Amino acid sequence: MNILDEIIAHKYKEVEERKALYPVKLLEKSLYFETPCLSLERYLLRPDKSGIIAEIKRKSPSKGDINPYVSVERTSIGYMQAGASALSILTDSNYFGGKNEDLMIARKYNYCPILRKDFTVDEYQIVEAKSIGADAILLIAAALEPERLKQLAAFARSFGLEVLLEVHSQQELEASLSEDVTIVGVNNRNLQTFQTDVALSLELAQHIPSGMTKVSESGLKSPKTLIELQAAGYNGFLIGETFMTDGRPERAAAEFIRELRQLQQNLSLASAQA
Numbered sequence: 001m002n003i004l005d006e007i008i009a010h011k012y013k014e015v016e017e018r019k020a021l022y023p024v025k026l027l028e029k030s031l032y033f034e035t036p037c038l039s040l041e042r043y044l045l046r047p048d049k050s051g052i053i054a055e056i057k058r059k060s061p062s063k064g065d066i067n068p069y070v071s072v073e074r075t076s077i078g079y080m081q082a083g084a085s086a087l088s089i090l091t092d093s094n095y096f097g098g099k100n101e102d103l104m105i106a107r108k109y110n111y112c113p114i115l116r117k118d119f120t121v122d123e124y125q126i127v128e129a130k131s132i133g134a135d136a137i138l139l140i141a142a143a144l145e146p147e148r149l150k151q152l153a154a155f156a157r158s159f160g161l162e163v164l165l166e167v168h169s170q171q172e173l174e175a176s177l178s179e180d181v182t183i184v185g186v187n188n189r190n191l192q193t194f195q196t197d198v199a200l201s202l203e204l205a206q207h208i209p210s211g212m213t214k215v216s217e218s219g220l221k222s223p224k225t226l227i228e229l230q231a232a233g234y235n236g237f238l239i240g241e242t243f244m245t246d247g248r249p250e251r252a253a254a255e256f257i258r259e260l261r262q263l264q265q266n267l268s269l270a271s272a273q274a
């Protein structure tokens, strides 16, 4: 069994337990339930922003502990002050050390789109995502049958949540697209080997229908790589480890974004002179 299959099998059990503990009616009483969502897609396309979705990730199956005692309040505020476009909060506890409260803290302190990064397999988790203040959810093509994925995407949209569809191949992409998906993420991490390779994003870019917002996910370590991805049509960049392995993730993000802006400025100067 690969790690994704293991995570998904565990998630089905976890969701059944949560349904018994916190019935949907209880979730619907949340403070955030009636609040309109902020559009992740719109923020990723804003020219004044970096396109970076900065992630809070305490641990992972590939790396073990990364930053287990991170302050979500300080880091999320710092990420946004550094120029991130949005936040990604891992709420899976068993494999990533996250919790719903992390997202609720990020929501309390930031006015920006928040992606609930979890392994969504059931409508219950979508109601939960909305109730804790998320603006978007992740649906992973490798974890769901295409028809099931489309049902969940439609359900998410009915709550105003946007969907980031995560794919690893052209086949997954073609099988999972629907009118409810406008943001496609290519995950550069091979979940069998845990190796990351940005070449996958560069290769799949041409197969993502125009009009979709493209996000490259995982293993993004340098601003130069983002410049290359931008040239291939990517507007969004999901970054976790590169920031979280620094004792001060928000400082790492600020340095990264400063360097990115400098590279972008050099490029536009060069093209103006040409």
Ligand SMILES: O=C(O)c1ccccc1NCC(=O)[C@H](O)[C@H](O)COP(=O)(O)O
Residues within 6 Å of the ligand: 003, 004, 055, 057, 060, 061, 062, 063, 187, 191, 194, 196, 217, 218, 219, 220, 238, 239, 240, 241, 242
């Ligand atoms: O990160 C892992 O080890 C992992 C293993 C199995 C499923 C998902 C996994 N990661 C989740 C993510 O998608 C990443 O946290 C996200 O794309 C950011 O990646 P990175 O910048 O490399 O931390």
